[in-house]
Amino acid sequence: MTHQSSLPSNTRNKLVLRRTRKRFSPKVFIDRTIETTAIISLLITGFSGVGAIAxxxxxxxxxxxxSNIIISGWQQQKNICLGAMLVSCSAFLGTALVGASFSVQRDKF
Structure with a gap:
C-alpha cells in the first residue's frame, strides 16, 4: 500500500520548490560599490556645504x-567644511569617471 496525497497530481507538482543559490557577481558588486560611493560623496558634499555656510x-x-578677534574658531571650522566639500566632490567625480569607463568597457565601443 502506497501513501497517496489528497492533493491532485497537478497541484503536487507545483508545490515542488527549488532553491537556487545566488552566485557572487563581481560586476554587480563593483557597480553597487561605485553607485554607493557616488551617492555618499554627494551627500557629504551637500552637508559640508551647509556646514560651511553656517x-x-x-x-x-x-x-x-x-572686532578684536583676529582668527575665530568659526573660520577654522569653515575651512574644514570647505576642505571636506572639495574631497567629497573629487570622490564623486572619480567614481563617475570609473563608472563611465566600466560601462564603456562593457558595451565594447
Whole structure:
C-alpha cells in the first residue's frame, strides 16, 4: 500500500520548490560599490556645504560682535567644511569617471 496525497497530481507538482543559490557577481558588486560611493560623496558634499555656510554666518556674527578677534574658531571650522566639500566632490567625480569607463568597457565601443 502506497501513501497517496489528497492533493491532485497537478497541484503536487507545483508545490515542488527549488532553491537556487545566488552566485557572487563581481560586476554587480563593483557597480553597487561605485553607485554607493557616488551617492555618499554627494551627500557629504551637500552637508559640508551647509556646514560651511553656517560657519561663515557665525564667523560674520562673531566678528561684528567683537572686532578684536583676529582668527575665530568659526573660520577654522569653515575651512574644514570647505576642505571636506572639495574631497567629497573629487570622490564623486572619480567614481563617475570609473563608472563611465566600466560601462564603456562593457558595451565594447
Amino acid at each position: 560657519c561663515w554666518g557665525m564667523e560674520i556674527i562673531e566678528t561684528n560682535a567683537n
